[in-house]
Amino acid sequence: MRTERNLTRRLDRVFARLDREPERPAHIDVPTMSRHRVVLFTATLAFYLAIVWAVVISSWLVRLDWQVMFFRPYQQWPQIHAFLDYYVVLGQRGPTAVMVAAWLGWRSWRQHTLRPLLTLAASLLLLNITVGAAKLGMGRLGPHYATVIGSNEMGLGGDIFPSGHTANAVVTWGILAYLASSPRARRWLSAVSAVTSLGVGLTTVYLGTHWLSDVLLGWAAGLLILLALPWFEPLVTRAETALFDLRDRWRARRGRTVPVPAVPVTPVVLKPRTAADQHAPAREPVASVRGSRAPIHLAPGPHTARSERTPVTPAGSRRPPHADRVPRGTSQPVRPLTGG
Numbered sequence: 001m002r003t004e005r006n007l008t009r010r011l012d013r014v015f016a017r018l019d020r021e022p023e024r025p026a027h028i029d030v031p032t033m034s035r036h037r038v039v040l041f042t043a044t045l046a047f048y049l050a051i052v053w054a055v056v057i058s059s060w061l062v063r064l065d066w067q068v069m070f071f072r073p074y075q076q077w078p079q080i081h082a083f084l085d086y087y088v089v090l091g092q093r094g095p096t097a098v099m100v101a102a103w104l105g106w107r108s109w110r111q112h113t114l115r116p117l118l119t120l121a122a123s124l125l126l127l128n129i130t131v132g133a134a135k136l137g138m139g140r141l142g143p144h145y146a147t148v149i150g151s152n153e154m155g156l157g158g159d160i161f162p163s164g165h166t167a168n169a170v171v172t173w174g175i176l177a178y179l180a181s182s183p184r185a186r187r188w189l190s191a192v193s194a195v196t197s198l199g200v201g202l203t204t205v206y207l208g209t210h211w212l213s214d215v216l217l218g219w220a221a222g223l224l225i226l227l228a229l230p231w232f233e234p235l236v237t238r239a240e241t242a243l244f245d246l247r248d249r250w251r252a253r254r255g256r257t258v259p260v261p262a263v264p265v266t267p268v269v270l271k272p273r274t275a276a277d278q279h280a281p282a283r284e285p286v287a288s289v290r291g292s293r294a295p296i297h298l299a300p301g302p303h304t305a306r307s308e309r310t311p312v313t314p315a316g317s318r319r320p321p322h323a324d325r326v327p328r329g330t331s332q333p334v335r336p337l338t339g340g
Contacts (some may be wrong), residue, residue, distance in 0.1 A: 030115075031178065033230040041227040048220040055161070055213050058152045064212040066150060066152050067154045069143045073206040084203045091165030091200035096172040097124060104179070114240045116179050123171050131167050134221070135159040138258045143208050163218030169197035170222025178226060197222065232307075 031037075054061040074081055089095055097120075104116035140161035141153040173196050177189035201215035208216075226340075 019261070030233055031230050032233075038228065041224065044220055044223050044227060047225065048217065051140075051213060051217045051220065055152050056154065058150070061213050062152050063150065065143075065213050068205060069146070069208065072208065074208060077206075081208075084206055088165065088200060088203045088207065088287050090196055091169040091204070092122075093164070093168045093172075096168065100172050100175065102260060103176075107179075114120065114243055115236060117238045117240055120175055122236060123175050123225055123229060126228070126232075127167060127171050130225065131162060131164055131218075131221050134162055134217075135164070140211075140214075142213060142214075142273055159256065160210055161199060161214050161217060162221045163204055163214040165204050165210075166197060166201035166215050166218030167195075167225075169200040169223040170219060171225050173197060174226045178229060201243075 047260060051061070101117065101120060104120055106115055108116050136159060136160050139155045139157050139159070141147065141156045141158035142160040145158065145274035146153050147156070170193070173193035174190070177186050177193055180189050197219065201210075204210040205212055205215055
């Protein structure tokens with residue numbers, strides 16, 4: 001019984017929160033380009049360039065790529081192949097963008113701000129430009145289309161370096177942590193996005209669609225975009241202001257905002273009271289005549305206890321008075337005994 005009451009109260013709280021009028025938060029935590037973030041960005045960029053250089057010169061990293069490819073993980077563990085075919089969808093741009101955009105769109109509506117959606121759009125635009133340019137510029141072939149054993153397969157018209165699935169998983173799920181409203185939520189979402197993107201990258205290696213170095217470069221590419229987002233916050237703010245101004249102009253053009261006309265107020269002139277007014281009989285207030293109304297049927301009120309109800313009979317005992325009865329607390333005279 002108590003469990004049902006607690007569940008009912010929690011559901012009432014949830015629905016009351018959903019029915020509440022959407023309002024913009026007083027303070028929106030916008031990340032800034034701090035010194036710590038600049039150091040991480042610089043270190044990630046150096047790692048990115050090191051991976052590219054190691055592949056270009058066909059170093060030990062390329063030999064490791066070939067060893068993993070010949071190992072063929074999808075043949076070593078075929079029992080998880082069906083599950084990973086579905087799990088890799090978490091790195092595809094279309095489905096993940098729709099899911100994250102739906103959540104951020106609801107959050108934008110609740111907070112009366114376009115920043116979550118605009119930040120997601122900016123991150124995906126940066127992802128398409130940077131990762132797409134790197135793919136087309138380096139033109140590396142994938143493991144299934146490799147031509148020469150031991151070569152880096154660069155400049156042959158491919159488009160798999162860096163891994164787009166991995167970079168998209170880092171950016172799409174990492175944007176939730178970037179837009180988190182509390183430090184605790186940011187830590188949890190950062191851990192979830194890191195594990196998800198790590199799993200997506202390793203899944204592409206398992207399926208044989210990417211080299212291991214492709215996945216490493218995809219992680220670095222996605223992390224660079226997340227670390228660079230504070231530099232684009234002023235642009236996001238200007239875009240949001242411009243969109244709200246455009247909305248206001250469109251509403252004004254459609255005639256949705258109708259100005260309320262000002263009601264002219266006539267000043268009341270007060271006159272001094274004369275002697276004749278003092279001796280005049282006072283006027284009785286005239287009750288305002290109201291039209292006849294239909295009888296109003298009120299719903300029954302809340303249940304009250306018996307002790308709180310108004311008594312319908314006068315206070316006191318409802319028994320008839322008896323002359324031969326003596327009130328309590330007084331001594332009763334002894335009656336003489338008479339013989340029968």
